Amino acid sequence: MDYIKIRFIDDFDHLGSGFEKTVEDIFRxxxxxFTSAERSWxxxxxxxxxxxxxxxxxxxxxxxxxxxxxxxxxxAIKIFGKRSEFTRIENASYRLAEIQYGNFERILHxxxxxxxxxxxxxxxxxxxxxRIAKLTRNKTYKVQIE
Numbered sequence: 001m002d003y004i005k006i007r008f009i010d011d012f013d014h015l016g017s018g019f020e021k022t023v024e025d026i027f028r029x030x031x032x033x034f035t036s037a038e039r040s041w042x043x044x045x046x047x048x049x050x051x052x053x054x055x056x057x058x059x060x061x062x063x064x065x066x067x068x069x070x071x072x073x074x075x076a077i078k079i080f081g082k083r084s085e086f087t088r089i090e091n092a093s094y095r096l097a098e099i100q101y102g103n104f105e106r107i108l109h110x111x112x113x114x115x116x117x118x119x120x121x122x123x124x125x126x127x128x129x130x131r132i133a134k135l136t137r138n139k140t141y142k143v144q145i146e
Contacts, residue, residue, distance in 0.1 A: 007071045039102025041083070049111055054132045056108060061126030062099075068123065070130065072116045077130065080105040113137070 048055040058079055060068070068081040085101040110132070118133035 007069070039100070041100030041102060041104050043079075043104055043106060045079070045106055045108060047108060047111065049134075051134075053134055054110055054112060054114060056128075056130040056132075058106070058128040058130075059126065060104070060123075060128055063104075063126075065123050068128065070119075070121060072114075072119060072132070074114060074116055076107055076109045077132070078105065078107045079128065079130075 044059045046057040063083045071078040082103050083101050113135040115133045121130045
């Protein structure tokens with residue numbers, strides 16, 4: 001059985017400003033073959049919430065499971081990895097080049113407090129599914145007075 005790497009961390013100190021549009025993204029929209037030394041792309045993600053858990057679904061077709069990693073804190077999840085480029089066909093002129101390759105990274109802030117110890121992840125047919133248990137908010141504890 002293969003496993004997806006999950007690391008638990010306290011916090012994401014390097015979250016950045018949320019400014020996701022880069023110079024490369026702007027030029028790639030004009031000329032799809034534009035590339036910098038290190039390509040990057042942004043996979044599409046959905047977040048669902050049930051009373052008991054948060055479910056994240058990521059569309060990352062073409063990424064090998066070995067090139068996929070997750071880091072989880074109590075506030076956010078970081079999904080990152082790399083999609084390798086297919087071998088280009090010799091003597092071919094590309095008329096359209098929309099598929100993005102290279103490194104990717106998504107940091108998703110979670111809509112509710114979670115238990116980072118109760119996480120499962122699966123990858124099938126190009127979709128990553130991460131299920132994270134929510135912390136119980138309405139739980140009361142009896143405190144003994146001394």
